[in-house]
Structure formats: structure tokens, C-alpha cells
Amino acid sequence: MRNIAVKLSYDGAAYHGWQTQRGEVTVQQTLERAAERVLGHAVKITGCGRTDAGVHARTYCAGFETDGTIPAERIPFALNSYLPPDVSVSDAADAPPDFNAILSCEKKEYTYRVVISRVRDPFLSCRAHFVPRSPDAERIAAAAKAFAGTHDFAAVRSVGTETRTTVRTVYWCETETCGNELLFRVCADGFLYNMARAIVGTLLYVSEGKLEPEDVPAILASRDRRLAGPTAPPGGLYLTRLWYPGPVGAMFGGGKVSLNF
């Protein structure tokens, strides 16, 4: 049995997230159907994480097993011929037998895109969160530091998914100004349900003066979701970088990927 890893990207606007759900169109189901047509057998695809409805992936890793003989380098073209234009596979490789798209993932980076504009940009509809005024970068930077490190992140997760533990390690939580955009970058060993969006929503609350930067450590310590800021809208969130060991890691450029939107 071969273990295949594929690299893809998708515009999540039309999807009810990654994970297959009854009665909803999801990326996983869309990819499984394309793989079944290519491989000629039923395929169970594992993703590197569950993105929510409307969340995008600039980069994503999915894995599946097959006894088919199609060369790995032909898989992207073959899958793309059965995929809709908002999902695109760019690379594929034979992975080690113990590779698992979610369990082997060492860390992930999400980028949240805030566009500062009083007028909506029709080309960014469902692809960014619009705010009318410049967020307060200093207040945000002061608050963002509190998320870095190993913490119990229960205060910034939505209930709905079972997890063994709500402790995660955030490697960085930073912002970057790029023209009229403010990009929030959060890298962690794993993300709880809605965690990236709740962190951004909390930082925007700090920017607006609804919370103080120095409140954030106590909010985290409380484990109380009601004390943190709201969950920012899904359209601004993109999965932007993935880190894996070995040959699959090389496919993802050791985390170095283009961050153009």
C-alpha cells in the first residue's frame, strides 16, 4: 500500500469547511470524489486540520492510501481535471508509511487578513475582514505577546469539537502591515476549534479599547470563552504555512511558502 501526500490550496468561500458533513459541500468530500475517479477505488482522505466554513487554505496537506500505480508527479494534473476551479492540487509525493497529514504536522501558521477601508473591495468579498479605521498596532502588539508560549487556550476556543487537552504551544502571534492591510500571523503546534479567529477577535477588541492589553493573560488563565473577544469572521482567515518532517516537509518548503493572497 502506498501512502500519498498532496499539497493543495482552496478558496473556502463556497465550502462548509474541510471536513465531510452530511448535507454540506466540503473540501474533503470534493477531493475524495476526485481521487476516486482518478484511482478507481474508494478513498478516505486525511487532512492536516479542520478549517471552518468559509476559511481558506493558501496551502494544505492531505493524505490517502492507494494500491494504484499512478506516478506521484501525475497526481496533481489528474486530480485537477476532476476538481472545481476553487480547489487546486499543486504537488504530490509518496510519503513514508507512518506519515499522517494531521498527526505528522509539526506546526501550522494561519494568517488573518484585515483590510483597512471604509469601502468594500468587491475583489476581496469573503476574502478579508474590512475595518473602517486603522487598528491600534501598539495595543495589538502588546496584547499579542500574551498568546505566545504554552498555555491552556480554552478561553479562545469554541465548544463543539472533542479534544484531549486544550493546551497548545503558540510559536508566534504577530502582526505585519502590508499597504492598507494588517496581517495577523499565528503559528502553533495545533489549533483548537475557532482558536485563530478568537485570538484575532480578542486583539481587535484590544485595539478598539474594549479590552486592555494587560487583561489578556488573566482572560487566558480564566479558561472562560465569554471573557475574550468575539470570533472574527471566517473570510479573513487563511492557512498559510505547514511544517512536516522529511520528504513531505520539503514539499512544503520547510514552511517557506509564498504568502501572496
Add this chain to the structure above:
Amino acid sequence: MRNIAVKLSYDGAAYHGWQTQRGEVTVQQTLERAAERVLGHAVKITGCGRTDAGVHARTYCAGFETDGTIPAERIPFALNSYLPPDVSVSDAADAPPDFNAILSCEKKEYTYRVVISRVRDPFLSCRAHFVPRSPDAERIAAAAKAFAGTHDFAAVRSVGTETRTTVRTVYWCETETCGNELLFRVCADGFLYNMARAIVGTLLYVSEGKLEPEDVPAILASRDRRLAGPTAPPGGLYLTRLWYPGPVGAMFGGGKVSLNF
């Protein structure tokens, strides 16, 4: 009676072009409906040109008359509250009594976006034309020169719209490389039906060796649409700059507008 000029932009993917047509969703009709809700009376809107189905406008000028008293600076916000997210009004001004969005337009620039990639980018679906290999920039530049100047452009227009004359003046027809994109920029005093896309299709034929750069003057002189290249797909085409005299011209920055896509 006031004569109002508005500046807008739209993602054309979901529209059957600018101009109202029976049974099709168009940008004109969408804007007229929003204006009627804002102004409380029927509104006939004139656009700066007919963009085809699926063609985009980074910038667009539309005009209408009203006896309403709403201040011009409140019009963008008021219209946007009734417009879908893929159409957005960014500015409005009281225009001189003789202003007409199409007749007063001195020149327009269209930009055609070709992305060089063997893999589709899901975020550019319906927003760019993908080619697997780098076009031959030297051959294209040599051929593009032939379009500049005052010519009869009947060889690069599709039949379907009545016009008094098929003579137009092209101020420039150039390409620019931008990362893995090749941008075609064509500026003219007016465009015939499908003219920008037929020019791009002809230049891509030259790049591929299906036509020679030195064939282009004879093709133009023939006035025979069958001799030129195909009409490039609509999703790559954007209206990017407009020039008007007087106060409306100032609203369009004297042709200087951001060309970010």
C-alpha cells in the same frame, strides 16, 4: 435636475456584463435597483462602456440624474447598503450638466491578466487567464506596436453591436511582467465589442508562433475578423483606468489609479 457621477468597481464573474438585458443579471440593472431604493424614484444609469459577461472593472464610471437632495458624499455609503458585495461604489460627485459617462470619457485603459502557471490558482478562478509556459515577450512586443495609433479595428471586433465607425485610436498597447503574471495594457479613445480581448488573443497567437509579428498590420488592414487570433477569455480582463475632463476627471485621479488586482 442634478447630474451625478459615481465611481465604482465590480467583480464581473457573476454578471452578464454591464448592460441590462432581459432575463440576465447585469451590473447596470443591479446598480439601478440600488439607486431607486436610495433615491425613491426610477433611475436610468449610463455607464462608461459595455463590459462583456465575466469582465471586471477595477474602476468604472456611471452617471444618473436626480432631483433628490442627498449630498454627493453620502451616495457611496447609501448605494453600498443596497448593493451585493461584488459591486462597490467608492466615490460620487455632482457633475456638470453636460456630463455623460460614455460620451464625456476621453480614454480608457483595459488590463488583461495572464498568469503563467501549470497549476490553477483557486483564488484567481475567473479572474485571470492561465497559460502553462511564459509567453514570448519579444514577439508580443513586436506585434503589439502595430495596434498603437489610429486604425480601423474591424479585424479585432466581434459583430453584435452597431457602431458608426470601426476606427479607433489606441494610445498604447504594451505588456508588463509582474511576478508570474504578464499584464497586457491597452488604452484607447474607445473599444469595439470584444476588441481588447481579440487584441490579447492575437498577441498570444503571435507568442505561440501561430502568427508572425509582421502579419499584424496586414491583418488589421484586411478588416477580416477571421485572420486575427481568438477572443481571449473574459475573466482576465479588467477596466483599470478612465480619463474625463474637469471635476469627474479628478475623481478618477487623472487616470492614475491603483492597479492592484
